[in-house]
């Protein structure tokens with residue numbers, strides 16, 4: 001083993017990042033959301049960075065894995081999974097099957113199993129190791145994944161119904177409220193003018209379906225011929241999903257998770273020719289066979305956090321290619337480190353026919369020195385060594401200080417609890433909501 005590539009130290013920094021009051025079917029984004037920044041330092045003195053979810057459920061396995069990692073090489077990426085299984089607990093324990101069937105507290109990330117949480121943690125370590133390895137070798141991460149097949153990666157504008165500001169606390173921005181079709185079109189216009197996004201995804205499941213149908217129609221009128229997507233996060237019943245599909249026939253590039261669960265998605269898919277995409281019913285390899293066999297989804301929105309990193313994302317891409325299923329990318333609130341990781345892996349996947357999602361334009365804070373800029377809706381694929389990002393240690397320290405000072409209100413993402421700060425009667429709706 002090349003001793004310079006051996007991991008000497010691992011640093012974990014939980015942070016709280018400002019997030020605007022974006023609405024979804026569960027509630028509203030908190031003023032601050034938790035993320036975890038992972039740094040691996042090699043004996044050769046190179047530091048690699050990764051990023052993942054920062055809720056407590058992720059911090060425990062991350063701490064365990066961080067303690068076990070020193071002495072291993074940053075090249076030992078396959079070994080990361082075995083190590084995580086060994087030290088963080090075996091995913092095949094009794095009871096795990098039941099956990100697999102539960103949805104997460106936020107209700108937006110699909111099944112929540114011990115294994116998926118562990119993979120989300122491993123993903124940040126894998127990205128950090130790739131970043132360190134790339135820096136040590138003078139090669140970009142995409143080269144370590146086999147090389148880029150495109151020089152830019154296309155992203156879509158991620159439109160949200162939103163309030164002008166949080167009911168209590170939080171940072172302010174100048175986007176204003178967007179609670180009707182005119183507000184959504186204005187938001188889309190600003191995204192298109194500022195970043196050149198050509199396709200638009202509306203986060204739905206917030207208002208009764210007819211209001212969201214009206215918003216998509218308004219977008220289709222304002223941006224003729226542009227790809228449009230609607231994602232209610234499984235909030236509709238099968239008949240409601242079919243009603244929306246009929247109303248929006250010809251207007252949508254795809255419908256994303258119109259209903260919850262593979263069986264219901266398959267029922268919708270059998271009765272409409274609008275392609276269905278998911279980041280909820282296929283978020284693990286175990287969910288692939290049933291979903292593909294029943295034709296429940298035509299596009300999988302991968303997320304390198306869920307799937308265990310960039311190599312596993314490429315494995316998913318190969319599976320999708322084999323079965324004629326499309327691939328695009330899902331996004332949750334994330335910072336520039338994850339955006340760089342997404343861009344590197346997306347650059348290496350052949351036949352990526354859909355623009356990727358990214359929350360990034362909503363994020364006013366970051367822990368890297370230079371914010372990436374979307375031009376014509378695209379990000380250039382960096383050829384700099386590693387991910388091509390540099391940590392801003394002052395910003396990292398400031399956002400960590402916010403996490404330390406928090407009284408516990410924001411350390412776990414809970415959109416329903418955030419909603420109750422504006423509407424004390426709010427309870428996360430039972431799905432299907434409509």
Ligand SMILES: O=C([O-])C(=O)C[C@H](O)[C@@H](O)C(=O)[O-]
Nearest residue numbers: 024108233279330331332333
């Ligand atoms: O289904 C999706 O695209 C997401 O889960 C993305 C985010 O979680 C989004 O719904 C949000 O943050 O409100």
Ligand SMILES: [Mg+2]
Nearest residue numbers: 231256257279
């Ligand atoms: Mg989705």
